[in-house]
Structure formats: C-alpha cells, structure tokens
Amino acid sequence: MSAAEVVFDYFEDHTRSADSVRHSRPVALGLLCFAAGGVSVFMAQAVAGTLAPFSFSLLSLTLLVLWQVVLGLAFTAMLHLVMEFEGIQGSAASLFALMGLADLVWCLAVPLTLVLRLAVPNRPWLMTVAFIGVGLLSLGYKARSIQDNYQVSAARAWITLFVPYVAVVVAVLLVFTVAVVGLVKQFIQWVS
Numbered sequence: 001m002s003a004a005e006v007v008f009d010y011f012e013d014h015t016r017s018a019d020s021v022r023h024s025r026p027v028a029l030g031l032l033c034f035a036a037g038g039v040s041v042f043m044a045q046a047v048a049g050t051l052a053p054f055s056f057s058l059l060s061l062t063l064l065v066l067w068q069v070v071l072g073l074a075f076t077a078m079l080h081l082v083m084e085f086e087g088i089q090g091s092a093a094s095l096f097a098l099m100g101l102a103d104l105v106w107c108l109a110v111p112l113t114l115v116l117r118l119a120v121p122n123r124p125w126l127m128t129v130a131f132i133g134v135g136l137l138s139l140g141y142k143a144r145s146i147q148d149n150y151q152v153s154a155a156r157a158w159i160t161l162f163v164p165y166v167a168v169v170v171a172v173l174l175v176f177t178v179a180v181v182g183l184v185k186q187f188i189q190w191v192s
Contacts, residue, residue, distance in 0.1 A: 027093050033097075048117070072103065076099050089150070113130065
C-alpha cells in the first residue's frame, strides 16, 4: 500500500489503515506527517498574524518543525511505555506513524485561518476557537490511533492519551512548588 493510500485510508477506513501501518511500520511517513503538521501550524499562525515569539523566517519554520517531530517522538514513547507497563502489546513504530497521521489534521488550520480572515477579519477570537477545534480533532484522531494500535476500548485510549499531559502538568507544578519554597526560604533567611 502506498503512502497516499495509507493517508486516505486513515481518514476513511481507519481499521484498514491501522492494519497496513501495523504490518509495514512506515516511520518515515510518521516523520513526514509530523513535519507537515508543523509546517501547517506555522503557516496558519503566520496567516493569522500570531507568530509572536518568532519571526516569519526559515529558521523559525525549521525550529517549529523540529519541535513538532521531537514532541511527537517523545509523546509516542511515553504513550507506548504507559501501554507496555499495563501489559498491553503493540508497536511503538506503528503508534508513531498513526500519531503522525493524526497530526495531519493540523493541515486544516491554514484554510480555516484564511477563510476566517476573509469572512470576519476583526474577530481574532474566532481563530483561537478554530485552533482549539483543530487541536481537539487531532486529539480525537490520536485517541483513535491508540485504540487501533493496541486494540483497546475508546475510554481506555482516551485515558491513556491524557496520562502524559497529566504527567507534564504535575511535573510543572512540582517545579513551581520547589521554586516557590526556595524563594520563601531565601526571603526568610534574608529577613532574619
């Protein structure tokens, strides 16, 4: 099955696509899909005029695409580890390819941004809503990818999908708490 057929099947017949990905494990397709998702996010932000921390340059585009690919690798690895710890068998390479395919949903951000800029130019909050909607759609496809790759229920896939997010939030809160405690200690030592 060609890469284009895998992509089309992912959105039309996801079980067939998952079977073909499980057998061929197209990691390069996953990398390409993550990169396409990163380019789409960059272009949509450029069209929307929200490239605040970056400029519109090749270096910024490269950094964003690299970030998207590295984050995809890390996220896939965490999800696979969670499933392996629970004793559920599946392939990390297949999950990476399926997660990359789910990231292709971000390609919708560019046309949505263009349409919103032309239809309602003075409503920037609508672009935020569109980005949130595309992000939620991408999360839905990622949960379906977990479900297809590991043969688990939809509820189990959603719970597994949120474990890395919860872990990151807990880690950030712990770092913040340690920083605040350190500042309070320094302040108490300075005052006394």
